[in-house]
Amino acid sequence: MRTAAAVLRKDLRLELRTREAVPAMALFALTTFVIFHFGLDRRSLEGELAAGVLWVTLLFAAMLGVNRLFVAEREQGGFDAFLLAPVDRTAMFAAKAAGLFAYLCAVELVAIPAFVVLLLGPGPGAAFPELLLVLVLANAGVAVVGTLAGALAIQTRARDLIAPLVALPLLVPVVIASARATAPLLAEAGAGAFPAKWPLILALYDVVFGLLAYAVFDYLLED
Amino acid sequence: MLYGKGLRPLALASAVTLTAAFALVFFYAPLDADQGFIQKIFYVHVPMAIVALLGFVAGGVMAVMHLRTGDRRWDMRSYVAIHLSLVLAVGVLITGAIWAKGSWGHWWVWDEPTLVSFLIVFLLYATYQPLRFSIEDPERQARYASVFAIVAGAFVPLNFLAVRMAESLAHPRVLSTTGGAMPGEMRLTFYLSLLGMALLFVTLWKYEMASKQTSMQLRALRRKLSGEEPPLSVGRSAAPRVTLPARPER
Numbered sequence: 001m002r003t004a005a006a007v008l009r010k011d012l013r014l015e016l017r018t019r020e021a022v023p024a025m026a027l028f029a030l031t032t033f034v035i036f037h038f039g040l041d042r043r044s045l046e047g048e049l050a051a052g053v054l055w056v057t058l059l060f061a062a063m064l065g066v067n068r069l070f071v072a073e074r075e076q077g078g079f080d081a082f083l084l085a086p087v088d089r090t091a092m093f094a095a096k097a098a099g100l101f102a103y104l105c106a107v108e109l110v111a112i113p114a115f116v117v118l119l120l121g122p123g124p125g126a127a128f129p130e131l132l133l134v135l136v137l138a139n140a141g142v143a144v145v146g147t148l149a150g151a152l153a154i155q156t157r158a159r160d161l162i163a164p165l166v167a168l169p170l171l172v173p174v175v176i177a178s179a180r181a182t183a184p185l186l187a188e189a190g191a192g193a194f195p196a197k198w199p200l201i202l203a204l205y206d207v208v209f210g211l212l213a214y215a216v217f218d219y220l221l222e223d
Numbered sequence: 224m225l226y227g228k229g230l231r232p233l234a235l236a237s238a239v240t241l242t243a244a245f246a247l248v249f250f251y252a253p254l255d256a257d258q259g260f261i262q263k264i265f266y267v268h269v270p271m272a273i274v275a276l277l278g279f280v281a282g283g284v285m286a287v288m289h290l291r292t293g294d295r296r297w298d299m300r301s302y303v304a305i306h307l308s309l310v311l312a313v314g315v316l317i318t319g320a321i322w323a324k325g326s327w328g329h330w331w332v333w334d335e336p337t338l339v340s341f342l343i344v345f346l347l348y349a350t351y352q353p354l355r356f357s358i359e360d361p362e363r364q365a366r367y368a369s370v371f372a373i374v375a376g377a378f379v380p381l382n383f384l385a386v387r388m389a390e391s392l393a394h395p396r397v398l399s400t401t402g403g404a405m406p407g408e409m410r411l412t413f414y415l416s417l418l419g420m421a422l423l424f425v426t427l428w429k430y431e432m433a434s435k436q437t438s439m440q441l442r443a444l445r446r447k448l449s450g451e452e453p454p455l456s457v458g459r460s461a462a463p464r465v466t467l468p469a470r471p472e473r
Contacts, residue, residue: 148374152367156357166354166371169347170378173385201385212377216370219290 003087007095012102014072021068022106029061029111033118044121051182054115055175058108059142063164065103066146069096070154083221093147093217101143108135120186127185130194137202138178144206145170148213151220170209177201226433233429237422244416252412261325266412268318270420271311272341276379278308278424279348283376286369298365301372303431305351307424312345340386347375 015021036053037043045053073079082092112135149167153159181198248266255262282305289297319338320330333339354371358364 152354152371155363155367156354157359158353158357162350162354162357165350166347169343169350170374172343173382176385197388201388205381205385208377208381209374212374216290216373219366219370222366 001091003085003091004094004098007082007092008098011095011099015099015103021065022103025061025064025103025107026110028064029057029107030114032057032060033111033115037119042119045119046121046186046188048179048183050120050186051179053119054112054182054186055138055179057115058104058111058138059168059171059175061107061111062100062104062142062146063167065100065107066150066163066167067160069100069147069150074154079221089218089221090214092221093151093213096150097143097147097213100146101139104139104142108139122186122188127194131182131185133199134178134181134202137199137206138174140206141174141202141209142171144209144213145174148209148217151217173205174202177205226429226436230426230429230433233422233426237419237426240415240422241419244412244419247412247415252409253406258326261322264318264322264325266416268315268322269413270417271318272315272337273417274420274424275308275311275315276341276344277421278304278311279344279379280376282308282372286372286376289365289369290373295362295365298369299435300428300432301369302355303428303435305348305372307427307431309345309348309351311424312341312348315341316345336387337383340383343382343386344375344379347378351375 033053036057040049040053042049070079073082082089146167149163149170152166153163156162177198181195181202184193184195244266248263252263252266254260282301285297285301285304289295289301319341323332323335323338324330331338351368351371355364355368358367
């Protein structure tokens with residue numbers, strides 16, 4: 001636990017000083033909103049279309065973060081140092097997943113207001129707590145699966161290609177559940193009924209893949 | 224373990240079962256009341272899909288065995304199972320599209336959860352080989368491929384659950400809900416086709432394992448004859464290799 005906190009602190013400090021991943025992810029999300037505006041030729045979006053655009057953008061922005069997640073460890077010998085230290089290897093997974101979770105939250109702090117201003121027709125006012133719940137659950141799922149995919153891809157020759165190819169199919173259930181859950185919240189006629197089954201599916205997904213990643217991550221660091 | 228052992232009776236059994244199943248399909252099973260002749264593709268499509276999904280899950284279980292025991296042969300078994308399942312999965316997508324065209328008029332129908340989840344699973348497993356063969360070190364390659372196979376194997380049921388909840392239920396669910404309504408002749412034919420397809424999978428799996436094992440033994444013998452040192456196993460990445468235990472001298 002203390003090891004994970006140390007690695008996480010190191011990662012966050014590195015990100016604060018270099019500003020490598022999060023600004024790029026946020027900028028990518030903003031650009032994608034503009035591209036969706038022209039691609040769909042709509043001034044404002046609502047309901048299912050708005051939810052779809054939001055989640056596709058957030059997911060693709062997350063892929064940028066996944067690609068950067070382990071690059072420093074690989075290139076600067078962080079893996080070797082970590083393996084030499086007498087610590088639990090799963091700490092690396094916990095730290096990286098928590099770091100990716102924090103990156104995603106930071107990106108959403110920029111991307112969600114921008115989405116509301118640029119594209120969203122109805123304001124999300126009343127449905128804000130539900131939206132927050134879906135965001136947190138989806139971020140957890142993306143963080144766990146993204147960390148796993150990033151760790152799988154980091155030792156391959158074409159790592160920037162492999163990580164999204166592995167992560168995107170694995171994240172289809174997250175997209176389904178979060179888009180379905182947010183669509184009624186963003187509806188033109190005011191927030192519709194919030195279907196409780198989708199957050200449940202998201203939570204189930206997070207738990208299953210969290211445990212799975214916890215079980216297999218050790219084998220990705222052995223050398 | 225010798226994979227060539229019992230290969231001939233097994234191959235014979237799967238050929239006989241499959242032939243019998245196809246004979247039943249065309250001469251015994253009744254025509255479907257509303258779909259007519261096109262429904263007969265069901266006896267190929269559904270067994271193939273079930274065997275492919277079970278093959279993916281079996282690949283995951285073999286990968287667990289590999290990580291637990293550290294025995295590289297389990298990795299090879301998992302690789303062969305997944306790669307045969309991928310071949311079957313292509314067949315499933317093609318027959319599914321033909322069936323959809325025949326009975327609904329479109330090659331692809333999005334509001335049909337089983338077809339869509341199968342496509343997602345196929346897309347995921349399509350990255351298995353690019354992932355595996357872009358890792359240079361064979362030992363690491365085996366380990367990473369096993370981790371992928373385990374995660375993907377666990378993903379299969381979860382994905383089906385999520386997609387099924389998202390879509391309307393248009394796919395004919397022959398086994399679970401309408402299974403009671405399927406007449407006995409149809410059910411018998413279906414189970415025989417399923418058995419034949421499963422036997423075919425096992426035969427092909429054993430065949431490929433035997434071929435890999437034989438070519439590796441051959442390579443080892445050649446090396447021994449020419450008195451070479453065994454080469455360092457780095458750099459070349461092809462299908463997974465295992466180091467065989469030393470054979471006792473005669």
